[in-house]
Amino acid sequence: MLNARSFIEHLRRLNYAxxxxxxxxxxxxxxxxxxxxxxxxxVGATSEGEAVxxxxxxxxxxxxxxxxxxxxxxxxxxxxxxxLNHPFxxxxxxxxxxxxxxxxxxxxxxxxxxxxxxxxxxxxxIPWLPFPSTEAEIPAVMAQVExxxxxxxxxxxxxxxxxxxxxxxLTRPPQVHRVKTATEFHPAAPPAGxxxxxQAIELILGELSGAEAxxxxxxxxxxxxxxxxxxxxxxxxxxxMGTASAIGFxxxxxxxxQPVVVLDGDGAALMKLGNFATIGYYQPKxxxxxxxxxxVHDSTGGQQTSSPVTRxxxxxxxxxxxxxxxxxxxxxxxTSLRHLRQTPGPSLLHIKIKPGSPKSIGRPTVPPHVVKExxxxxxRAHQPAPPPAA
Ligand SMILES: Cc1ncc(C[n+]2csc(CCOP(=O)(O)OP(=O)(O)O)c2C)c(N)n1
Numbered sequence: 262m263l264n265a266r267s268f269i270e271h272l273r274r275l276n277y278a279x280x281x282x283x284x285x286x287x288x289x290x291x292x293x294x295x296x297x298x299x300x301x302x303x304v305g306a307t308s309e310g311e312a313v314x315x316x317x318x319x320x321x322x323x324x325x326x327x328x329x330x331x332x333x334x335x336x337x338x339x340x341x342x343x344x345l346n347h348p349f350x351x352x353x354x355x356x357x358x359x360x361x362x363x364x365x366x367x368x369x370x371x372x373x374x375x376x377x378x379x380x381x382x383x384x385x386x387i388p389w390l391p392f393p394s395t396e397a398e399i400p401a402v403m404a405q406v407e408x409x410x411x412x413x414x415x416x417x418x419x420x421x422x423x424x425x426x427x428x429x430x431l432t433r434p435p436q437v438h439r440v441k442t443a444t445e446f447h448p449a450a451p452p453a454g455x456x457x458x459x460q461a462i463e464l465i466l467g468e469l470s471g472a473e474a475x476x477x478x479x480x481x482x483x484x485x486x487x488x489x490x491x492x493x494x495x496x497x498x499x500x501x502m503g504t505a506s507a508i509g510f511x512x513x514x515x516x517x518x519q520p521v522v523v524l525d526g527d528g529a530a531l532m533k534l535g536n537f538a539t540i541g542y543y544q545p546k547x548x549x550x551x552x553x554x555x556x557v558h559d560s561t562g563g564q565q566t567s568s569p570v571t572r573x574x575x576x577x578x579x580x581x582x583x584x585x586x587x588x589x590x591x592x593x594x595x596t597s598l599r600h601l602r603q604t605p606g607p608s609l610l611h612i613k614i615k616p617g618s619p620k621s622i623g624r625p626t627v628p629p630h631v632v633k634e635x636x637x638x639x640x641r642a643h644q645p646a647p648p649p650a651a
Contacts, residue, residue, distance in 0.1 A: 264427050265294035267396045269301065270325065271403055271554045275473030277354065278302060279314045279319040279515065282329030287358035290426040292329055297433045304514065304543060306507075307535030309334035313341040314504035315539075316353045318476075318511020321496070321637055322519070325523040328416075329356045332378045333371065342416060343385050343510075348629040350414035354406060356392065365423060374558045380419050390404055392421035393498025409610025412445040414630075432458050442578040442585050443604075445597065450589040455615045458482065461553055462489050462524070462592060463621040469597040472643060473520040473549075474512055478505040481618045482553060485564070486524065493635040500517045503532030506540065513545035518645055520547050520602075527568035534576065537609075546605040550577070563616055577609035586606035 280295050280303040282288075295303045309330040316326035317434045330338065335357055346353065359632035361367045361375020375382075382389045388409050390645035393402045424593070456464065462485050469475070475495045477483040483497035498505045516533045528535075528550050540548060558564045578587040583606055586597040594612055601608045625632065 262427050263393060263399075263425060265291045265397055265429055266392065268399055269294065269298070271399050271445055272354075273324070275407060277325045277327055277404060279316060279324040280294065280304070281306055281319070281325040282325070282564045283307075283309050283312060283317050283331070284335050284358075285331030285334075285358040285360065286306065286329065287360060287421060287423050287425075288329055288356070290429040291356070294429045297429065297431060298403050298411050299433070304539070307539055308533065309337040310341050310501075310504065311439050311507045311533055311536050313338050313346065313353070314501060314507030314512075315342070315511040317345055317349070318508035319352065319515040320351050320506070320511070321633065322512045322515025322640060323637070324515045326353045327356060328353045329583075330358075332357050332360055332374050332393040335374070335378065336379060338533040339385060341501040345498070345504060349629040349633045350500065351633065352410035352414055352623040353416045354410070355387065355416050355418040356421060357418055358467045359423075362422060370576065374649060376419065379536075380637050387416050387418050389418040389420055392419040392425055394422070394425055403422055412591050420638070432546055434499060437542075440544070440581055440583050442582055443587045444574060444578050444584075444586070445590045446574060447514065447593040449613050452615065455589055455613050456591060456594070457615050457617065458553055458555065458559075459489070459619055460591070461594070461612055461614050462486055465522075465524070465551065466490065467599065468595060469522065469601065473522045474640060475522045475524065476505050476509040476512070477524045478502070478526045479582060480526065481622065482524050482526055484624050485618060487625045491625070493639040496636045497629075499625065499629055499633060503529045503536070505529060506536040507533065509550070510536070510540050510543070510545055512549060512640070514543065514549040516640060516644060517545070519640060519643065520549070521545070522549045522551065525550060525552045525553060526559075527556060527571070527573075527640065531566060531571065536575055537580040537582070540607050541577070544581070544583070549601055549605065550582075550609045552609065552611045553614050554611060555614045557616045559618065561615050573611040582607045584610050589613045
């Protein structure tokens with residue numbers, strides 16, 4: 262058995278600075294140790310896919326990351342791991358438990374995943390090793406993890422068996438920050454009077470200073486943003502639908518002085534509504550979430566979403582965002598943006614738009630890993646200089 266402290270201190274020496282995940286009872290002593298240590302930064306996610314998006318954003322903001330889950334949650338991670346970490350070339354140290362290990366008595370729901378866990382990781386080309394079971398094993402295991410992540414720029418998994426880590430009781434009280442959300446709702450424009458996505462994006466870009474990190478959701482939004490102007494401060498979330506807000510939160514959390522704007526879609530926001538709750542709980546002040554809501558999955562042919570009956574600003578208010586606006590007319594959108602840019606967040610602006618895109622719309626021609634490099638360079642260049650050494 263191993264003490265969580267030995268492993269964590271080894272990770273600290275290797276500069277791991279951001280932890281996130283969803284718990285598992287096998288992971289309990291380890292995750293509880295991480296949560297309890299005030300010098301460690303842990304973000305509890307609502308789903309394992311959100312955790313992957315969050316650590317991807319934190320990586321973009323310059324942090325080495327650890328993403329933790331139960332192996333049943335690996336299924337929730339497969340989409341962002343394959344569609345984002347792979348093309349963007351973003352590593353994370355993935356710690357997954359091994360529920361349902363063959364030969365070890367476990368619940369029926371874990372048996373099949375326990376049987377296929379290693380093959381699932383192999384199928385998505387994530388190299389793995391057993392989580393170290395003694396302190397003596399830590400340096401060699403982590404040397405392999407580091408070498409692989411450096412060479413491949415992709416995640417590496419450690420698989421933790423039952424009773425690997427010595428018990429640790431959770432003592433830290435939850436850090437709750439309740440806000441009274443400032444809300445502003447403007448009556449919806451009739452569909453014919455709504456902005457197109459192109460007009461909405463142009464209006465938003467016109468109100469921003471250029472110093473914001475802009476993260477655009479999957480499909481036409483990223484493509485339209487790229488077509489409007491391809492800039493280093495923009496990240497096109499080409500896959501991992503629903504993850505843009507988690508990535509934006511990761512960047513905002515790692516770089517609290519960096520303004521972050523997420524351009525979300527209604528379908529994407531609905532796919533990972535849990536992200537709202539995490540953002541409302543952790544309160545990134547530098548985070549502005551804009552939902553461009555055309556009430557359809559426009560990018561895949563215009564199939565209706567459930568957003569005609571979804572009030573995103575009300576959801577943001579109910580999940581503890583500081584500000585929640587809904588505005589559809591161009592003037593109201595502009596007024597909201599001017600206010601929200603100057604006001605501490607997290608903030609949400611819900612804009613009803615028309616479906617459809619211009620026929621001539623392009624696609625990002627810059628490969629995702631190059632977009633990532635440019636974006637990280639932009640973030641590095643825009644951070645306040647560290648204070649001079651005494
Ligand atoms: C996990 C996942 N499921 C489905 C898709 C296919 N897909 C790409 S964009 C899109 C529609 C997104 O809808 P919305 O967020 O409302 O944006 P819009 O297309 O209307 O701009 C879908 C279903 C995907 N890329 N990833």
